[in-house]
Every structure is written in C-alpha cells, then in structure tokens.
C-alpha cells in the first residue's frame with residue numbers, strides 16, 4: 001500500500017516531531033490537536049527546528065518553506081476522512097486513546113492504517129475497539145523525534161503482515177531505523193528504560209544522593225547522554241508515571257510500583273520540562 005497523506009493526532013512534543021519528520025520526508029501531513037493554541041505551539045517548535053537546520057546550512061530557506069507547505073492545521077478529527085495513515089500521539093491514557101481510535105475507525109477511509117505512538121499501552125486493546133484490528137499497529141518514536149534514530153514497531157495480536165511491512169518501509173523513508181517487537185507492557189524500550197528511571201527516583205526519595213549526584217553518576221559513570229532524572233523531566237513525569245502504571249498493572253509485579261515521589265510531583269503539576277518544573281526548574 002502506498003502512503004501519501006498522513007494525519008498526526010496531538011501537537012505536543014512527540015506529535016510535532018513526528019509531523020516534522022513526515023513532512024521532511026515528503027508526505028502531506030495534517031497536524032491535529034484540540035485547540036488552536038496547541039497546534040500553534042507545535043508548529044512553532046517545528047519552525048524553530050527547521051530554521052536551525054537552515055542556519056546550519058543543512059537546508060535552504062525554500063526547502064524549509066516547502067516542508068512547512070506540506071503541513072496543514074487540523075482542529076477536527078473528521079479531517080482524517082482522506083488520509084492513508086493516522087499516527088496518534090495524544091496523551092498516554094487508554095480511555096482517551098480508545099475514544100480517538102473509535103472515532104477514527106468511523107472517519108478514516110477503509111484502507112487507512114491506524115498507528116499509535118503509545119509508549120506502553122497494549123496495541124491489541126486499542127485495536128479491539130475498531131473494526132479493523134489488522135490495520136492497527138504501534139509506531140513508537142523516541143524523543144526528540146528529529147534526532148533519535150529508533151522507531152519501535154509493535155505488532156498487535158491481529159496486525160496484518162502487509163500492514164507491518166508498509167509501516168516498516170515508511171519508517172525507512174523517514175530515515176529512521178525500525179525494530180520489530182511484540183505487544184507486551186512497555187514493549188522493549190520502556191520495559192527496560194522506565195524501571196531504571198523509577199529506581200533513580202527511589203534513590204532520590206530515600207535520600208541516597210542529591211538529584212545532581214544521581215544524574216552525574218549515570219552520565220559520567222555509564223556515559224548516558226542525560227542523567228535519569230533529567231531524562232524523566234525531558235520525557236514528562238506524567239508520561240513516566242503512566243508508563244510505570246502500565247507496567248505495574250500489566251505484569252502484576254511489585255517491582256514496577258511507581259515511586260511515591262513521582263506520583264507526588266505529577267499531582268503537584270510538576271510535569272518536568274514541559275511545565276517548567278520537575279526534578280529541576282526550567283526557564284520558559
């Protein structure tokens with residue numbers, strides 16, 4: 001199947017990055033969010049990223065304009081009525097994602113593939129609310145999307161082989177590297193990464209060391225580009241908590257219990273870099 005038109009749902013940090021790389025690769029992209037201001041924020045990030053590429057001589061001004069010309073605003077999910085692929089990157093919440101997938105199933109053309117950028121939620125459970133479970137698949141990009149090479153591609157129980165192949169080919173067109181995984185809580189990336197981050201939060205919670213010391217140990221001792229607490233802030237503490245909950249519920253194993261400090265920060269609205277405060281404070 002050939003993909004030309006894409007809708008990305010959610011213009012947050014992931015959705016805007018996904019829309020950017022799709023438009024850069026020549027696809028026509030509708031970027032959908034619920035409110036004008038969220039779309040404007042996402043488009044602002046994309047424009048800034050492209051301008052940096054122009055400044056660094058990696059792209060001409062006219063190439064930048066052509067990419068922006070392939071991006072269209074959408075504030076109505078019904079705009080999915082003529083696309084070949086939807087990539088959903090709304091908030092990490094099963095009820096919200098299921099509601100979006102139910103609507104998409106009635107709106108999107110019969111041939112359209114419905115992909116989700118979920119970091120941990122079961123693809124099979126999302127597929128089950130549609131009448132096209134064989135056309136539902138996980139397409140898990142990494143943050144920041146324009147920089148990170150990996151896309152974890154997750155097969156739901158019913159995902160058809162040709163749908164998998166189409167998404168793998170499309171991932172390569174985005175100049176990303178696809179890695180195939182099966183549908184288990186947290187897939188591979190977050191089953192391994194998130195317990196490490198949660199353990200770093202416990203280490204802080206138990207007073208073993210300061211946040212700076214914990215980050216330094218992992219940066220200088222393990223050559224991680226960011227310490228785990230900085231990375232948690234970067235991902236979003238709400239997203240980290242949702243992922244830990246999914247692992248905890250999905251495996252029923254206490255080793256995945258979210259640290260109470262993580263819960264407390266999320267309840268306080270300290271969501272990390274995107275809200276201006278998490279383990280660290282950020283200037284807007």
Ligand SMILES: CC(=O)CC(=O)SCCNC(=O)CCNC(=O)[C@H](O)C(C)(C)COP(=O)(O)OP(=O)(O)OC[C@H]1O[C@@H](n2cnc3c(N)ncnc32)[C@H](O)[C@@H]1OP(=O)(O)O
Nearest residue numbers: 049052119141142143144146147148189190225226231235
């Ligand atoms: C939660 C999930 O479900 C899955 C996930 O995504 S988990 C998170 C996975 N991501 C990570 O682990 C990221 C870890 N951090 C890193 O790799 C690096 O710190 C980083 C790439 C983010 C920044 O790299 P750095 O060398 O420290 O900083 P910096 O020199 O400013 O940036 C390097 C390049 O990335 C670009 N960049 C950095 N942040 C960016 C962003 N948010 N958007 C676009 N480009 C960005 C910079 O412009 C720069 O590009 P050039 O060298 O081409 O000019």
Ligand SMILES: NC(=O)C1=CN([C@@H]2O[C@H](COP(=O)(O)OP(=O)(O)OC[C@H]3O[C@@H](n4cnc5c(N)ncnc54)[C@H](OP(=O)(O)O)[C@@H]3O)[C@@H](O)[C@H]2O)C=CC1
Nearest residue numbers: 010011012013014033034038089090091092118119143235
């Ligand atoms: N952060 C990360 O590092 C990664 C996240 N992911 C996954 O990507 C998804 C998005 O995460 P991220 O971009 O970080 O989150 P953000 O909070 O930055 O963005 C989510 C966006 O989706 C919008 N949104 C919420 N509900 C709807 C809806 N019903 N219809 C349309 N838009 C909606 C939000 O609006 P509002 O602001 O009003 O809520 C917001 O603009 C999540 O599933 C997450 O798990 C995957 C890989 C990495």
